[in-house]
Amino acid sequence: MLTSQAKQWKAERIEKIEKYLKTETRMDFIDDAYIETLIEKPSVPDIKYIETLIEKSKKIMGLTPEETAYLLNIEDPAIWEKLFEAARIVKNEVYGNRIVLFAPMYLSSACVNNCVYCGFRDSNEGMNRKVLTETEITAETKAMTKVGHKRVLAVFGEDQSSDYKYMARAMEVIYASKNGKDDIRRVNINGAPLFVDEYKVLKDIGIGTYQIFQETYNKAMYAKMHGKGHIKSNYKWRLFGQHRAMEAGIGDVAIGALFGLYKWKFEVIAMLYHSLALEKEFGVGTHTISFPRLEPALNTDFHKTTPYAVSPEDMKKVVAMIRLSVPYTGLILTARETAEHRRELIQLGVSQTDAGTNITIGGYQDGDKMEKKQFDIADKRSLDEYISELVDMGYIPSFCTADYRCGRTGCSFMDFAKTGKMKKFCIPNAVLTFKEYLIDYASPEVKVKGAKLLADYAAYVKKEFPEAMSKTLGEYMVRIDKGERDLYF
Numbered sequence: 001m002l003t004s005q006a007k008q009w010k011a012e013r014i015e016k017i018e019k020y021l022k023t024e025t026r027m028d029f030i031d032d033a034y035i036e037t038l039i040e041k042p043s044v045p046d047i048k049y050i051e052t053l054i055e056k057s058k059k060i061m062g063l064t065p066e067e068t069a070y071l072l073n074i075e076d077p078a079i080w081e082k083l084f085e086a087a088r089i090v091k092n093e094v095y096g097n098r099i100v101l102f103a104p105m106y107l108s109s110a111c112v113n114n115c116v117y118c119g120f121r122d123s124n125e126g127m128n129r130k131v132l133t134e135t136e137i138t139a140e141t142k143a144m145t146k147v148g149h150k151r152v153l154a155v156f157g158e159d160q161s162s163d164y165k166y167m168a169r170a171m172e173v174i175y176a177s178k179n180g181k182d183d184i185r186r187v188n189i190n191g192a193p194l195f196v197d198e199y200k201v202l203k204d205i206g207i208g209t210y211q212i213f214q215e216t217y218n219k220a221m222y223a224k225m226h227g228k229g230h231i232k233s234n235y236k237w238r239l240f241g242q243h244r245a246m247e248a249g250i251g252d253v254a255i256g257a258l259f260g261l262y263k264w265k266f267e268v269i270a271m272l273y274h275s276l277a278l279e280k281e282f283g284v285g286t287h288t289i290s291f292p293r294l295e296p297a298l299n300t301d302f303h304k305t306t307p308y309a310v311s312p313e314d315m316k317k318v319v320a321m322i323r324l325s326v327p328y329t330g331l332i333l334t335a336r337e338t339a340e341h342r343r344e345l346i347q348l349g350v351s352q353t354d355a356g357t358n359i360t361i362g363g364y365q366d367g368d369k370m371e372k373k374q375f376d377i378a379d380k381r382s383l384d385e386y387i388s389e390l391v392d393m394g395y396i397p398s399f400c401t402a403d404y405r406c407g408r409t410g411c412s413f414m415d416f417a418k419t420g421k422m423k424k425f426c427i428p429n430a431v432l433t434f435k436e437y438l439i440d441y442a443s444p445e446v447k448v449k450g451a452k453l454l455a456d457y458a459a460y461v462k463k464e465f466p467e468a469m470s471k472t473l474g475e476y477m478v479r480i481d482k483g484e485r486d487l488y489f
Contacts, residue, residue: 002112002122009160010112010231017237020195026240029277030217030270038069039265045076054086057324060094065272068325072265072317080317087320087349090327096423098398098430099390100330100352101383102151102188103144106361107132107170109372111157113232115215116225117261119297119374120157126299128371130361131161137173143364145182147356147383148441150399150433152184153211155359155374156191158231164198167191171205181440181485186401188254192231193241199248208404209287211254212241216261217270225261242278242286251409252287253278256332259310259318260294260303267291268318272325287409288330288352291318295336297375312341316348323349335379342379343389356383384443391446391453398430399437402488424465428473429488431457435480 002010053067063071071083108131111120119127132140144152154170156162171187188208199210216222219235226232242253255274257267275285293310294303303309310318315337322331333342333350335357346353357380358364360373370376379386387397402425403409431454438450458477462470469489476487 001125006110006112006160013112013231014229014234016195017231017234021234021236024236024240026243026281028236028239029273030219030239031273032219035065035217035266035269035273038066038269039072039263041069041073043070043073045074045079047079050074050079050082054082054324057086057090057327058093060090060327062327063325065269065276065325068272068321069265069269071324072268072321080320083324084316084320084348087323088347091323091331091349091351092423094327094423095330095351096427096430097394098396098423098426099346099350100151100398100400100430101149101355101387102153102352103149103354103356103383104153104155104190104359105140105144105174106155106359106363106373107137108157108159108162108166109361109374110159110161112159113230114227115232116227117258117294117297117300117302117375119300119370121300124299126371128361128369130372131159131166132170132362134169134173136362136365137170138177140362140364141174141177141184142179142182144356145177145179145184148399148437149356149383150183150185151188151208151401152186153188153190153354156189158192164194164201168201168205171202171207175206181436185399185486186404193238194244196244196248199245199250203248203250207250208401209252209254210242210245210250211256211288211290212238213256213258213290213292214238214270214274215258216267217257217274218262218266221262239274242274243281246278246282251284252404254288254290254332255286256290256292258294259291259315260306260308262308264308264310264314264318268321268325271322275326275329285326286329288332289322289326290332290334291315291322292334292336295375295377298370298373312344315341315345319345319348319350335377336375338378339381339389343393346393346395353386355386356381384441384446387437387442387450388446391449394453396427396430396453396457397434397437398426399433400426400429400488402429405488424469425489427457428461428465428469431461431473432476432480432487435477436485439480 109120110129114121186208190211245253279285330351333353360369390397
């Protein structure tokens with residue numbers, strides 16, 4: 001239960017939010033009734049029209065919510081196989097055959113909200129509350145970097161103890177926690193919605209992407225899941241969280257829905273509207289989209305009782321249709337899925353995944369403990385084990401963070417992505433960061449087969465990319481062999 005101090009902070013925060021929203025002039029872009037009509041309308045397969053939509057996506061033009069809904073409502077398995085194949089082609093055209101790897105770091109479990117499905121909810125007395133100290137953040141960072149991680153998604157509960165000031169200091173500590181070749185080069189954040197001035201503090205420190213999950217876009221279900229009298233109870237405050245981040249100058253923002261809270265087709269269409277709303281105001285949509293499924297959490301059975309559980313086959317449709325609808329957007333697949341299911345989903349348009357994941361507060365040092373984490377995950381393989389499988393599948397693992405540091409963010413990033421030019425940077429940078437991993441962190445088995453894959457991709461760059469880039473790549477690889485690190489295009 002909340003302390004008197006936490007209750008006061010919560011009340012003051014709610015009051016400040018409500019005052020701010022009286023000045024909010026943006027219009028709600030989620031029309032629940034209209035989306036319901038789209039997803040409930042049966043689709044009569046029109047092969048010519050379907051082929052037209054597929055070709056449109058292959059040209060990196062995306063799909064409208066209406067076009068997406070039409071395809072989502074098709075039941076014919078043979079047509080879905082064509083859509084799955086199209087999603088694979090589109091992803092490879094935009095990003096190439098690389099998978100960016102990151103790991104979440106959970107820094108706080110204190111939270112003033114009471115979400116039905118969440119282990120961090122304030123009424124869960126079985127949760128062992130913890131907010132990492134600076135010393136503990138340093139130790140946690142070093143535990144991650146010693147196995148090869150370079151990209152972190154820092155995750156925070158919503159509480160006075162982990163407000164924007166704590167987020168900012170945590171970022172500084174993570175960036176500063178270097179140990180020779182071991183370092184984190186980019187910190188992204190999954191956190192509560194903030195005010196514009198608060199986002200600006202994070203931008204000044206060097207944030208990558210700010211990620212907020214709406215959880216569910218259906219307003220009635222949102223109210224049911226989040227109750228009354230909590231900060232998170234305010235749907236509109238959360239809905240425009242990414243808008244305020246971009247208003248503050250953060251170039252890349254991320255959206256997502258928790259699949260299993262409401263109808264999966266509704267959430268897919270709603271996320272498209274969210275991305276379109278951002279693009280309309282700022283000239284660029286969401287940088288990434290996540291589609292985590294509801295998983296078990298401490299002292300709640302909601303994952304067992306929800307009427308909206310999403311089947312593995314329907315999750316394939318989710319991934320493929322998001323890739324076809326917003327072909328230029330990064331798609332994030334999480335360790336909530338089993339290893340077997342991740343193998344299937346990753347082939348349908350995924351561009352980023354977490355790996356070697358531990359979501360326990362302080363878990364990279366202390367191990368996996370249910371009473372110290374928000375929910376459970378299904379894929380608990382190590383980073384090296386996950387990379388081994390990617391190599392076997394022909395994907396090149398990437399720890400690239402160059403886009404952030406070269407200014408390829410926001411509109412600039414999308415200009416490259418929409419024209420299919422992003423892979424001209426993605427593949428060479430993947431080669432360089434994977435070479436670092438093989439030298440510094442890989443197991444003997446992965447070193448051997450990874451070296452062969454690396455040679456294949458270096459040859460691919462020499463054949464398909466400009467001669468100057470191929471030459472520079474070769475020079476960079478020699479410099480990495482000699483001990484240099486963090487070279488990029």
